[in-house]
Amino acid sequence: LAANAGSVEDLEIEDVMKIGFQDIKCVESGGPEPGVGCAGRGVITSINFLEENGAYEDIDYVSYDVLGDVVCGGFAMP
Numbered sequence: 001l002a003a004n005a006g007s008v009e010d011l012e013i014e015d016v017m018k019i020g021f022q023d024i025k026c027v028e029s030g031g032p033e034p035g036v037g038c039a040g041r042g043v044i045t046s047i048n049f050l051e052e053n054g055a056y057e058d059i060d061y062v063s064y065d066v067l068g069d070v071v072c073g074g075f076a077m078p
Helices: 039-052
Strands: 017-019 025-027
16 A cells, blocks of 8 residues: 555555454555565554554554564565
């Protein structure tokens, strides 16, 4: 979404967050293009975006499912 919008600054919280069953807030952040950048940086960018846009207000619990089996920069290489 950020690539299509121009940058993460051009996104609104409504663009990335969906409200599910019993008002559960769901977000999928994605990551950089294959072979470019760092998946960890995408996680940090996502968390910062959510904090800056009030996603953590009035919630009781946060659960993250993050990509943890890759290293920065080379995971798209054969």
